[in-house]
Amino acid sequence: MLEKINLEHILFLDIETVPEAENYTDLSPLKQQLFADKTAYQRKEDFTPEEFYERAGIWAEFGKIVCISVGYFRLNGTERQLRLKTFHGEEKDLLIEFKQLLESHFYHPYHLLCAHNGKEFDFPYIARRMIILGIALPNKLQLFGKKPWEIPHLDTLEMWKFGDYKHYTSLKLLTEILHVPSPKDDIDGSEVAKVFYQEKNIDRIITYCEKDVVAIAQIFLRYRQEELLEEDEIKVVG
Known part of the structure; x- marks a missing residue:
């Protein structure tokens, strides 16, 4: 089934997130209490x-x-290239730019979004932040009323589960066992907030995020039993 999907019809993606404010004390008293209530179980x-x-x-x-x-x-022909692009800046602006990409280039029914753990994290997170910021959802994130086979989302974690819904495998572990060059050679997800708020180094976060996108695409190629991308087949287009 995966072999029948045209690679040019897939948009691979990854997001990086941080707390809305740098410190807990920066939240309003009500938001502090709501956070306490939300996280009490964990x-x-x-x-x-x-x-x-x-x-x-x-x-x-x-x-x-x-x-x-x-x-x-x-x-x-036999040549292929994975082109990378990152949206960053003010959150509302980057979400609008991302939406414009979906609506101008990835809007056909055959277009698919692909992420690792995307169905549990990336896709709903993007949709929720759009709603919070007053941005109408693009069709690719409109899931209400759609049957499972109509949802245009691929998830490299879900594919690896093979129906075992209690099974979680990290992107880092998958790259190791599938012999994909690991993207985790600098920071990890737990350090993103520190790099953003304290180091104020968005470029470092972008590099980390883009490497994850490459890893997701490489894993997808592995699932299809295809050759991995070489460095000269990967290009950042701005």
Whole structure:
């Protein structure tokens, strides 16, 4: 089935998120209480809400997107190229730009979005942040009323589960066992907030995010039993 999908019809993507404010104390008293209530089950008695706040970026209600990196294939005979582009800046602006890409280049029914754990994280997170910021959802994120086979989303984690819904495999582990060059050679997800707020180094985060997109595309190629991309087949297009 995967072999029948035209690679040029897939938009591979990854997002990086951080807490909406740098510090827990920057939240309003009401938002602090709501965060405490939301995370009570995960925290138990091991952490206070303030100690747990460094993880706030994983919830769309308490976090924000700082960049979305995408990758798409261009094929020419036997030649292929994965082109990378990253949207960053003010969250509302980058989401509008991402939406414009979907509506101008990836709007046909046969176009698909692909991410690792995208169905549980990236796709709903983007949709929720758009709603919060007053952005109408593009068709590719409109899931209400659609049958499962009508949802235009691919998930490299879901593919690896083979129906085993209690099974989670990280992107890093998959790259290791599938012999894909690992993208985790600098920071990891737990360090993104520090790099964003303290180092103020968005370029470092973008590089990290784009490497994840390359890894997702490489894993997809592995699933199709195709040769991995070489460095000269990967291009950042701005």
